[in-house]
Amino acid sequence: MLKVQDLTVAVDGKIILDQIDLTINPGEIHVLFGPNGSGKSTLLGTLMGFARFKVLNGRIIFKGNDITYLPVYERARLGIGLSFQRPPTIRGLTMRDMVGICSHGEADADEMAERLNFSRFLDREVNHGFSGGELKRSELLQLLAQDPEFLLLDEPESGVDVENLALVGNTINQLLDRDIPDTNHRPRKVKREQRHKAGLVITHTGHILNYVNADVGHVLYQGRLSCEGNPLELFKCIQKVGYGECVRCVV
């Protein structure tokens, strides 16, 4: 679904990502680990097409299309969606209207918000005064409405309390077609061969791995993808020996 080849990216003239190669197949969830400042959000922002990230070299291929220089809205139209680490506030626009925009007027905002325990926020301005955990659920509500094929999730669990963590995890599984809600909104597992949607998820705490069954983990270290493997094993290794030691096996 996504193929990143030899991607080098700069921000304000400074190289942040260096020669990134990454392939994510349909149905796969990949996890991105890495220390603060290693370039994780830069990679997600570059895949989404934010203008501040300048591609100096390499290509981004999505569903067979070269999207390296496509604007954000065309990438969204092709099926890419992103939840921000720190989402912006939009004054003058309610969450309800935002759900309408994201879904081209097709989503039932009340039903979707209820699934996320978010009904009381629908008539507030987008992200205005939201707490850390509320911001994350706001992002997921907008993604539910957009229903993208490929999801970029930047620390979806950060600031989320233990009870809402399960809600966030279950919603991510639904967004990624791992679970489909039945008529009573209870999750029903989707078989591996029937899964199509894919995603790339940044996590520091690893909590989300307790809910989302990720396929491949990567370590981004000093702007380079330095290690790849089973996400839980990689996370254990990072916890035990730290990032610097963890990537030594390949550098």
Ligand SMILES: Nc1ncnc2c1ncn2[C@@H]1O[C@H](COP(=O)(O)OP(=O)(O)OP(=O)(O)O)[C@@H](O)[C@H]1O
């Ligand atoms: N305008 C800029 N000039 C110089 N460096 C910049 C600029 N903008 C961003 N950076 C640097 O790019 C690096 C990568 O940032 P990024 O947000 O991608 O890191 P991250 O891996 O997501 O970090 P975190 O885990 O802390 O969220 C950081 O060191 C940041 O300071």
